[in-house]
Each structure stands twice: as structure tokens, then as C-alpha cells.
Amino acid sequence: MKNTNKANLLHRMKIAKGHLEKVISMVEKDEYCLNVIQQTQAVESSLEKVAELILENHLKTCVRESMESGKNIDEKVKEVIEVFKRK
Amino acid sequence: MKNTNKANLLHRMKIAKGHLEKVISMVEKDEYCLNVIQQTQAVESSLEKVAELILENHLKTCVRESMESGKNIDEKVKEVIEVFKRK
Amino acid sequence: MKNTNKANLLHRMKIAKGHLEKVISMVEKDEYCLNVIQQTQAVESSLEKVAELILENHLKTCVRESMESGKNIDEKVKEVIEVFKRK
Amino acid sequence: MKNTNKANLLHRMKIAKGHLEKVISMVEKDEYCLNVIQQTQAVESSLEKVAELILENHLKTCVRESMESGKNIDEKVKEVIEVFKRK
Numbered sequence: 001m002k003n004t005n006k007a008n009l010l011h012r013m014k015i016a017k018g019h020l021e022k023v024i025s026m027v028e029k030d031e032y033c034l035n036v037i038q039q040t041q042a043v044e045s046s047l048e049k050v051a052e053l054i055l056e057n058h059l060k061t062c063v064r065e066s067m068e069s070g071k072n073i074d075e076k077v078k079e080v081i082e083v084f085k086r087k
Numbered sequence: 088m089k090n091t092n093k094a095n096l097l098h099r100m101k102i103a104k105g106h107l108e109k110v111i112s113m114v115e116k117d118e119y120c121l122n123v124i125q126q127t128q129a130v131e132s133s134l135e136k137v138a139e140l141i142l143e144n145h146l147k148t149c150v151r152e153s154m155e156s157g158k159n160i161d162e163k164v165k166e167v168i169e170v171f172k173r174k
Numbered sequence: 175m176k177n178t179n180k181a182n183l184l185h186r187m188k189i190a191k192g193h194l195e196k197v198i199s200m201v202e203k204d205e206y207c208l209n210v211i212q213q214t215q216a217v218e219s220s221l222e223k224v225a226e227l228i229l230e231n232h233l234k235t236c237v238r239e240s241m242e243s244g245k246n247i248d249e250k251v252k253e254v255i256e257v258f259k260r261k
Numbered sequence: 262m263k264n265t266n267k268a269n270l271l272h273r274m275k276i277a278k279g280h281l282e283k284v285i286s287m288v289e290k291d292e293y294c295l296n297v298i299q300q301t302q303a304v305e306s307s308l309e310k311v312a313e314l315i316l317e318n319h320l321k322t323c324v325r326e327s328m329e330s331g332k333n334i335d336e337k338v339k340e341v342i343e344v345f346k347r348k
Contacts, residue, residue: 043308048305
């Protein structure tokens with residue numbers, strides 16, 4: 001992964017982690033359930049964006065190399081489909 | 088798309104359509120709400136599988152050709168990411 | 175379900191069915207894969223909205239009655255959670 | 262929230278946080294993209310389960326009280342539907 005992409009990803013993931021820590025403290029302080037759910041879902045969305053950025057990078061590098069060389073194409077496609085299914 | 092894949096897809100889509108028609112008649116007959124939701128979600132799952140099969144085919148054909156030729160790679164990757172985001 | 179809600183639901187479901195029929199004809203005509211996926215996902219979104227409207231009605235009627243009477247509350251809550259999980 | 266439920270939730274959330282920290286270190290070590298995506302999606306699933314448990318508790322307490330007292334029912338139902346939509 002390019003260094004700029006990697007730095008961007010790590011930045012996003014650390015923000016998501018900080019956000020999750022705040023949600024944990026919301027539960028400790030007995031805040032209103034629905035606010036906790038909403039913030040939990042916001043952390044999930046941040047992680048979803050992270051997964052999306054990694055997938056984009058993966059398609060432009062590993063999958064591309066596989067397709068250019070004609071090697072392991074079925075395996076690479078299967079892996080991408082698995083990511084899609086788990087979403 | 089290969090003819091076998093296309094026939095398989097059309098078969099699945101027509102089954103989903105028949106299923107949806109049954110769900111419509113469940114609503115007309117005032118069946119229990121949660122059964123209707125469950126069957127609606129089952130139709131959605133069938134369509135999700137259809138989208139997944141088309142995506143698999145797309146990766147193995149259009150995306151592969153783009154990557155082999157080095158043409159429109161960013162555009163093709165962007166399109167795949169859009170499919171992932173909308174899921 | 176109130177008649178207005180039921181009519182609204184049936185209207186939405188029939189539009190979704192018509193939309194699905196168009197997507198089937200897109201596959202028959204070999205239209206561009208990604209357009210087919212996009213339209214398939216649009217049908218799924220319409221069905222998702224249908225599920226959401228039925229759930230809303232269900233909470234305001236069946237779940238409410240259960241909670242007012244104190245009967246079957248655990249079962250009703252479990253059913254709603256199942257809908258949430260399958261989403 | 263009952264103390265046992267709260268302790269269970271906090272336990273799950275702290276495990277999810279530890280998991281996320283491991284995923285961050287996977288990115289720092291340049292591990293295979295798809296493994297990182299898979300683990301990111303696993304953290305999301307854990308958070309999804311957390312949201313589901315809070316929603317279950319919310320239905321059995323706040324929503325139930327609202328429905329028993331006949332107060333703010335529309336508002337409570339709307340909030341639950343919002344959770345469902347954001348999923």
C-alpha cells in the first residue's frame with residue numbers, strides 16, 4: 001500500500017478506536033440506550049469506510065497484478081466476493 | 088455473460104419475482120406482519136445473491152479485460168466500490 | 175393494518191415487482207452488468223423500505239398490545255430483534 | 262440497564278476495542294489486505310451484536326414503559342425505525 005494511503009487508513013482507524021472508547025464510557029455512564037446504539041453504528045460506518053478503502057487499494061494492486069499475469073484470477077475474484085458477502 | 092450463467096441468473100430472478108408475488112398476496116390476505124417482513128427479507132436475500140453472481144461475472148470479464156489492457160482501471164474499480172457501498 | 179397503510183404498502187410492492195420485471199428484461203437483453211446490479215440493488219432498497227414500514231406498523235400495533243397487556247413481551251421483542259439481525 | 266447486561270455489553274465492547282487495536286497493528290505491519298478487511302468486518306460484526314443487545318434491552322425497558330403509559334409511543338417507534346434504517 002502506498003504510504004499516503006496507509007497513513008490515511010491508520011488515521012481513520014485510530015479515530016474509530018477513539019470513538020469506540022467514548023461509546024464504552026457512554027455505557028459506563030448509563031447514557032440513553034438509543035444514543036449509545038447510534039454512536040455504535042457510527043463507529044461501524046467508519047470501519048465500513050476503512051474496509052472500502054482497503055478493498056479499493058486491493059483491487060488496484062493485488063487483483064490487478066493477478067489479472068495482468070493471468071495467475072490466480074479465480075481465487076482473487078472469490079476473495080473479493082467473500083468481502084462483498086460478509087458486508 | 089456465458090449462456091449457462093445467464094440462464095442461472097434468469098432462473099433465480101424469476102423465482103424471486105414469484106416469491107415477491109406471494110408476499111404481495113400475503114399482505115392482501117392480512118397475514119401476520121412479521122411473517123410478511125421475513126418473506127420480504129428472503130426476497131431481498133435472493134436478489135442479493137443475484138447481485139453477487141453478476142458482480143462475480145463482471146470481475147471475471149469486464150474488470151479483467153480492463154486490467155489486462157490497462158484501460159479504464161480507475162473507472163472500473165470505482166464502479167465496483169460503488170456496488171460495495173450501496174450494499 | 176389500517177387500510178391506508180395497506181394500500182400504500184401494496185402500491186410500493188407492486189412497483190418493486192414491476193421494477194424487478196424490468197431488471198429481468200435487462201439481463202435478457204445483455205445490458206451492462208453494473209447497470210443490472212445497480213437496478214437489482216434499487217429493488218432491494220424498495221423492499222427494505224417495505225419491511226421498514228411493516229415493522230413500524232407492527233411496533234405500533236402488535237408489539238404495543240403485547241406491552242400494554244404484559245403478555246408475550248419477550249417473544250415479541252425476540253421477533254423484532256430477529257428482523258434486525260436478518261437485515 | 263440491568264447490571265449483568267451492562268457488564269456483558271462492556272465486556273463485548275472492550276473485546277471489540279482490543280480486536281480493533283490488533284487490526285491497526287496489522288495495517289502497520291503491511292499484512293495482506295484481504296486479511297485486514299476480514300478482521301475489520303469481524304469487528305463490525307461484534308459492534309453489530311452490541312447494537313442488537315442494546316436494542317433488545319431498550320425494547321424491554323424504555324419502549325415498554327412508553328407503551329404501558331401510552332406516552333411518546335410514536336417517538337419511541339420512530340427511534341427504533343431509525344436504528345433499523347441505519348443498519
